[in-house]
Amino acid sequence: MKQFFKFVFATIIGIIISSFLLVIILIGIVSVATSGDKSTEVASNSVLRIALSSSIAERTPDNPLAELGFLGLNGDKAIGLNDILANIRKAKTDSNIKGIFLDESSMASGQATTEEIRNALIDFKKSGKFIIAYSEIYSQSFYYLASVADKVYMNPKGIFEFHGFSSQITFFKGALDKLGIDMQIIKVGTYKSAVEPFFLDKMSDANRMQVNAYLGSLYDHFLTGISASRKINKDSLANIANNLLIQNPEDAVKYKLLDGLKYKDELLDELKDRTGVSKKKDIKSVNIGEYTKAGTDNDADTTNLDSRIAIVYASGEIAGGNGDDNSIGSEKVSAALRKVRLNDKIKAVVLRVNSPGGSSLASDVIWREVLLTKKAKPVIVSMGDYAASGGYYIACAADSIYAEPNTITGSIGIFAMLPNMQKFFNDKLGLTFDGVKTGKFADLGDVSRPLTPEERMILQAQVNRGYDTFTKAVADGRHKTQAYINSIGQGRVWTGSQAIKIGLVDKLGNINDAIRSAAKMAKLKDYSVVAYPEQTSKFKSLGRAFGAETRVYMLKSELGENYKYYNQVKAASQMSGIQMLMPYEVVVR
Structure with a gap:
């Protein structure tokens, strides 16, 4: 009985503590939501601090938990690429901002996102203001960003990574074999390797060739950028990486990738000197997330202008329905395109695509709206980290396409995947199935048995038709022959630098270049x-913030780097119908 009361008491205490914490969080959320218009005051001689330690979405999320920093790391508020770029531009002409401090960042963003931020920093330097970078650990991605700084410093006992790029694919065939699951693959495209992990145990020769090609293109751009910023010969940089010549911080200084080694207090003293602050006082600084709400003397009110350019954001995997801020729902994006097409005040459209693709049907629904919009007003596409497979399909009808040199694009191919789980059910679980049907194909797609040869032929014909539709749409949009598109298609992935040479992209540039072109x-x-599309309001997004976004945040925190494996399996299990999807995520550390 004593043990029973002990457990009951512990449960009651747990409930009380949980309830108290929930009330505190809700009070914080309400205070944020009701004070959203409060501006940020920026003191004179301030430093703009940029620390990017969580993934960067295309737009700053509009929910209370993000406002509280709950979905960001290191206590910083989550901030989207749109506000990062706008704030760097604003700081360039803000007399209260004396310089930028690039603080420790893990750079979980894709390479094209990093490229846009890097180019914005290069433009900021034209103002004559300083940029200083500091970190205890420099990943290759963060160093690429930091290399534009006037001074790049590091903790004397820190870690500096400079060893080249690698790309690794996880193959599930061995695990599926042990479970008795056979993945039945129907595809078009020699290089369409999205399905390879499910029926091979290593990369095909074609896939290895394409990965070597685009990874080499990404690496060449990486070295070229650092070479220009640090005034170091590109071949010398390649030699440093290939031979792992940097094994401690002193090596990075020796080879001139760093300007010096400093502890944080020494770095802060330098910032005080640059901003004219006494050593005994704190630096005046503003975080980039807070700076969004800072007004400047140079702000111009353009809200009443009759001529407008609409940016339609299409970010995430493509599926039917409404989607959310992190996925592309064909209904929601199509409705947005119809709205801007029918709005007489909107004179041009920039379609911002950051997507590895997804559902073939949903992609086609969006493509149709892009085509109709182009007939009414100019449509310019700006590609982010990815605009591949279905992501390229929705872009190909535009008047013009902009991409970053390290955007991943192309992957013009199509596939369907259906598991045969008969052995898993029979041998592993002891389950058998029996039933009746009114027609020969009434149970087509049943995972409890293998496809018949005739069923496989039917599905292959559907995939072939989908590929023909895809290549024809690209050929029409890019003013090429379908035979030519087929020759550069076949599921092959290209970088932006490669894509411009073969006609899949018109110009290399960022979203602001696309806006200027549209104008x-x-x-x-x-x-x-x-x-x-309009973002969900703070109060409407509250339930979702506590639900899906919080669940993802907690999974990432718990699983760390292993989250990507969980996500791959989850994505495969949720695939429905014919897919236009890029093979895998490209991760550069």
Whole structure:
């Protein structure tokens, strides 16, 4: 009985503590949501601190938990690429900002996102203001960003990574064999390797060739950028990486990739000197997330301009329905395209695509709306980290396509995947199935048995038709022959630098280049920029913030780098119908 009361008491205490914490969180959320218009005051001689330690979405999320920093690391508020770029531009002409401090960042963003931020920092330097970078650990991704700084410092006992790029694929065939699951693959495209992990135990020769090609292109761009910023010969940089010549911080200084080694207090003293602050006082600084709400003397009110350019964001995997801020729902994006097409004040459209693809049907639904919009007003595509497979399909109808040199694009191919779980059910679980049907194909797609040869032929014909539709849409949009698109298609992945040479991309540039191009096509000089689809309001997104986004955040925190394996298996299990999907995520550390 004593033990019973002990457990009951512990349970009651747990409930009380949990309830108290929930109330505190809710109070914080309500205070954030009700004070959203409060501006940030920036003191004179301030430093803009940029620390990017969580994944960077295309747009700053509009939910209370993100406002509280719950979905960001190191206590910083989650901030989207749109506000990062706008804030760096704003700081360039803000007399209160004396320079930028690039603080320790893990750079969980994709390479094209990093490229856009890096180019914004290069533009910021034209103001004559300083940029200083500091970290205890420099990943290759963060160093690429930091290399544009006037001074790049590191903790004397820190870690500096500079060893080249690698790409690794996880293959599930061995595990599926042990479970008695046979993945039945129907595809078009020699290089369409999204399905390889499920029926091979290593990379095919074709896939190895394409990965070597695009990884080499990404690495060459990486070295070229650092070479220009640090004034070091590109071949010398390659030699440093190939022979792992940097094995401690002193080596990084020796080979001039770093300007010096400093402890944090020494770094802060230098920032105080640069901003004219006494050593006994704190540095005046503002975090980039807070700076979004800071006004400047140079702010111009463009909200009442009759001429507008709409940015339609299409970010994440493509599926039917409404999706959310991290996925592309065909209904939601199509509705946004219809809205901007019918709005007379909107004179041009920039479609911002950051997607590895997804459902073939959902991609086609969006492609149709892009095509109709182009007939009404100019449509320019700006590609982010990815615009591959279905992501390229929704882009190909535009008037013009911009990509970063390290954007991953192409992957013009199509596939379907259906598991045969008969042995798993029979041998592992002891389950058998029996039933009746009214027609020969009434149970087509049943995972409890293998496909018949006739069923496989039917599915292959559907996939072939899908590939023909895909290549025809690209051929029409890019003004090429379908035979040519087939020759550079076959599921092959390209970087932006490669894609411009083969005609899949028109120009290398960022989202601001695309906006300027749209304005030029629409013959606009004065215009405002508006974003679509509308984000869910703070209060409406509250339940979702506690649900899906919090669950993902907690899984990432618990699983760490292993989250990607969980996500791959989850994505495969949720695939439905014919897919236009890029093979895998490219991760550079």
